[in-house]
Amino acid sequence: MSRKKLQRFQDNEENWNVVQEGKEIFEQVKGKWNGLQFQNRQPLTVELACGRGEFTVGLARQYPNRNFIGVDIKGARIWKGSTIALEEDLNNVSFLRTQIQLLDKFFDQGEISELWITFPDPYPRDGDEKRRLTSPRFLEMYKSMLKQDGLVHFKSDNTGLFDYTLALVQSREDIEIVAYTYDFYSSDWKNEHHGIQTKYEKIFSEKGEKIKYLKFRFL
Known part of the structure; x- marks a missing residue:
């Protein structure tokens, strides 16, 4: 492992805005994010597969009266968003290092106000359906x-995954679709995202890929 990566892992151990295994709060935070981590009562927004945290941090800049948590398993990626948030004194941002399939170990019933699923791995093979972050489980x-009435936002460049997700959501009686588009940057909803893009979204867009977007809530 490189010296740079080792330093980043050490920084994660010391940075208050990174919640990961080995820290006392890691075992205690479920249902207590606002009390233990943020020490306020602001609504909680979570981004899954946040990578370097560009979108999580970008939203936190725009909405100082909300708390934001980026979730990813890659510590070196989380380090980037964590460091930027600390440099900018953004006290409404934290990062959780864990596998997303273990998410229910860290968030209690009704604890999240808004959820973002941004450019997840499409897992195109039928046998990998359970691994898709928009699968039934x-x-x-x-x-x-x-x-x-909490909202779920889903963005993807992958048409197959988007078709799968849209069809699944449309088939459920307990879900209300608020909006969807196959060309986000030509839609009426682009301004709602304040021009915030992840690294991969920029790459996809520059290659001419259309960004798909879906917003829905559970009834």
Whole structure:
């Protein structure tokens, strides 16, 4: 492992805004994010597969009266967003280092107000359906953790994954679709995202890929 990566892991150990295994709060934070981590009562927004945290940090800049948590398993990626948030004194941002399939170990029923799923791995093979972050088992997990009328936002460059997700959501009587588009940057909803883009979203857009977007809530 490189010296740079080792230093980043050490920084994660010391940075208050990184919640990871080995820290006391890691075992205690479920249902207590606002009390233990943020020490306020602001609504909680979570981004899954946040990578370097560009979107999490970008939203936190725009909405200082909300708390934001980026979730990813890669510590070196989380380090980037964590460091930027500390440099900018953004006290409404934290990062959780864990596998997303373990998310229900860290968030209690009705604890999340808004959820973002941004450019996840499409897992195109039929045998990998359960690994997709919009598969039925993950949707059930999200439903339990979201507040009533809490919103889910899904963005992807992958048409196959988007078609799969849209069809699944449309088939469920307990879900209301608020909006969807196959060309986000030509849609009426682009301004709602304040021009915030992840590294990969920029790459996809520069290659001419259309960004797909879906917003829905559980009933």
